[in-house]
Amino acid sequence: MDLQAFVDPNLPEADLIVLKHLHRDIANYEATNAPSSSGKEDTNESATRRKPHAEAAAAAAADSNNEEAIITQLDALNDPSTSSFEPTVFVTFDMGYLRTKLHPYIYKHLLVPYIAIARRIVRVDTDVVMLTHLLLYFSTSVPSAILLYRHFTYIHGVLHWIMQSYYVGTYTLMMHQHIHMGGILTKSNPLIHAFDVLFPYLTNPLMGHTWNSYYYHHIKHHHVEGNGPDDLSSTIRYQRDSIPDFAHYVLRFMFLVWIELPLYFFRTGKYLLGLKAFFWEVGTYISIAALYRYVDARATIFAFILPLFMLRIGLMVGNWGQHALVDEEDPTSDLRSSITLIDVASNRFCFNDGYHTSHHLNPRRHWRSHPSAFLRSKQQYATERALVFKNIDYIMMTVKLMQKDYLYLAKCLVPIGEMQMAMSLEERAEMLRSKTRKFSEEEIRVKYRL
Template sequence: MPRSHDPSLTYSDVVVWKNLMYDIDKKENLSSRSGDRDDLSTSKLLDDVNNPKAARFQPTVFTSWDQSDTLPTVLRYIVEPYVDWARRVVRTPTDVVFLTHILLYTSTSVPSAVRLFFHFTWTHGVFHWLMTSYYCGAFTIMLHNHIHNNGVLASNLAFVDRLWPYLLEPLMGHTWDSYYYHHVKHHHVENNGPGDLSSTIWFQRDDLLHLMYYIGRFLFFIWFELPLYFHRKGKRSLAIKCAISELGTYAFIYLAARCNLRATMFVFLIPLLQMRIGMMVGNWGQHALVDEEEPDSDFRSSITLIDVPVSIYDSPLHASESITPTSRQFTASSTSASHFADQRSLV
């Protein structure tokens, strides 16, 4: 039967999607497939797209459209000169999109927030919140890459690479460094197991009351439970840093509210509430279907989404993310297809 994919998918997304559709259409065994669309050729194509020395190399510049969709004049005189410069600024030539978004947020969200504190209007406040709602998903994916790879910019810009999260995190609903401490130092260690503070295994995942309890616990107690978790694990340095980052952000928001409560609501408080609810709903969905026989399996404790442009509050390639570096996830999703099938991963 004819199939179509989401038009917002990136080129790499489409390559993986077509590869999987080929499996379904041909109804062939993964291990015996051959042809232009087999796993090895798909892997080679994805590697070429991410290899600056390959003819097919395509740096990601925007998330809403590909360079091939750009008007030729705009591409030649604006996009290509920008890409040539940006590839020297980012750490990995494929990741121009990160610089694009850093520039986007600092040139729109930051001045808009400052303006609200000096000249607040309700209309501006609502539009600022809507803008933040649109931005926060892509920002979180960028932050996810930043914390897993210890930065996204070139080494000579290490100071800027260290600074921009502190500037932008509170504007996008994150407290300083909390995503790093919870996601890298906690969630990836416990892997939705019994020791994971955001584990779903204790809950009935089709029960609304259980979901409300799950969200409420994170909203009101994570500031205390996460430092306590590190303390119990003997990681006292992490416990102290985590507590200082979280409570320090709350203190900053409190001081901002003393200056302008209405601006603080739209710039910091509503995005924080929205982000934390979104993160918990996203994690609940990623870990809603857990194999009771092997609940801590990287393959059977989460789901992998293919036909989506981006998962706003969580990684769509969730199973792959647990075992593969971020930059290799599309290739891994293709070359490891048979392994995913053997492990009964839900894709």
């Protein structure tokens, strides 16, 4: 498969629009900067060779004029007041697909009424999918866990763990939206709002999350420090294509975050946050230990302990992929210390998690707004030499870094800006390699003005 040319047809509609636009930029650049004809060639041949340049210039001008129209089109998909509005109902299928593939009776009498009801329940009209997934988890994960404790079998335990492992990526990014927005369901109904506040205390441990720790670590810590020297999940002190360094990074988080995060809050004078973080983290451990000791050890292993270890590894693999490529000149820039992925796993199944740079630029930006925000800021991304990839997710990003397969990563890179577009494939690979180098303590002091 030609990674540079391939566009995954399973991408969300907004991603296909964004990627088509970026590919057009590349095509225009290549046509405009094709080798010019020699002065020794006759006039007719020179004119013929110059024709693509003129056409490319005209196309570029047309693209510039159309860019606002594309952004308007993307915004309209998110705006309930427009006829183009399309909520997300399922992560797997867009509304256009459902309209054409579902039986008309099912679409009209089941799906449309469900969407109408769901829009009154969810916080944001686009987020019908959040209710869909809550219904999924409370009809599968929760009953399955209860049944494990009532009548345990190893087959059920393994199948339950596999199911939770399949769910956890989407669930975690749903909770990512939850902690950034202070909920995903409407506040107008007290009962629904109460459920919105309370359901994570049941579902989080089943997915491997400890109570409230995602909020304290991600919102109150990671977004404050931004992969800087005081970020407990920072990558800058590691050689980011080194297996031993990566193992140290994962193991440190897995076994020490329970104490390091509270100590961070204490050091920064946020004593109440430190106490809360410690209470909820250790409280989860104690609760799981009690279930193991006094209820059913085997059920607890499959329902809580294995998901906990799996998620901790997954979170660090993902964060490493998000922040492994750090600019050696300005690591403090959000545009240069994080990346953007246009891929199915991140954006279709995980609520546009691939737009990580956009998320760091505005942590409260709604997940559906990332594609249009990216296009609005495309020139800034290009000027700052931000990195955009396709056909790769964060897990494979980490895997390829461990393999030091920079040529593969270069093939996945979508060059933006003339500097990246002018590079050969090998030059792009070396450029990516340069961004995995470990920062010395002296460099950190200088770059971060400590």
